[in-house]
Amino acid sequence: MVVRYNPHGMSIYDSDQRKIEQARRKLRSDAKKDGYTPSKRALYLAGWVMIFSSVPPAVLPTDTxxxxxxxxxQVELVIKRMKSLLDIDKLRAREGSALAELYLHGKLLYTWVLEKRARQRCGEDWNRLDQSRRATPWRIWKLLRQELAVAIDGVSHWDLSRWQDCLHVLQERPQRRKLQTLPNQANGLSNI
Structure with a gap:
């Protein structure tokens, strides 16, 4: 229920009773962990939500x-899914570098491909927010990520007769330091 709207864009809502009790339980639990008792005022305010908006009620009603x-x-969940399933928050480059930007764009392109493939498999309307939904995209994305990994790696099309060429390409580039090896005296020991 909307309690009040003012011209400065503040709307105050009270939640339904179930959500109010849930918020109060969380407040009590957090307070107990931190070693204090929440005030009556804090418990009362736990049932309210304040939203600031620059959109007047004539354009969008406050309930909307x-x-x-x-x-x-849902937007935050998409970002969380991108971080969890695609490691989009872990760039393998220095922050602010051209490589980091390229790496991020590559991950965003990969995300777009995943979403496009999900719509091809599940239908255009499978995850729309303007209708009731039956599932979340987590499992779909995990499955499609595995499918795309095989397609990107091209494992089914590898020519095993060219394996030595692949090993040559995968070698470290020349460096001043040498890669570590066992000392000659330890080469004869079998338990290493």
Whole structure:
């Protein structure tokens, strides 16, 4: 329920009773961990949500703004999925370098390919937010990631007669330091 809207863009909502009790339980639990008791005022305010918006109610009703605020969590879940399944937050390059930018663009392109393939497999409407949904994309993305890994690596098309050429290409580039090897005296020992 919307309690009030003011021209400065602040709307205050109270949650349903189940969510209010859930928020209060979390507040009590967190307070207990930190060694204090929450005040009556804090427990009362735990049931309210404040949203600031520059959109006037004539353009979007405040109930719609509240619904959009709740949906914004889906965007955060997409980012979390990209971090978890694709390691998009772990770039193998220095921050701010051209390589980091290229690496990030490659991961974003890979994400786009995954999403496009998911829509091909599951249908265009399979994960739309403007209709009821039956599943989340986590398992679909995991499965498609495995499928794409095989396609990208091309394992099914490897020519095993060229394996020595592959090993040559995969060698370290010349460096000043030598790669570590066993000392000559240890070469004869069988338990190393």
């Amino acid at each position: 703004i509240a619904a959009l605020y709740r949906v914004r969590w």
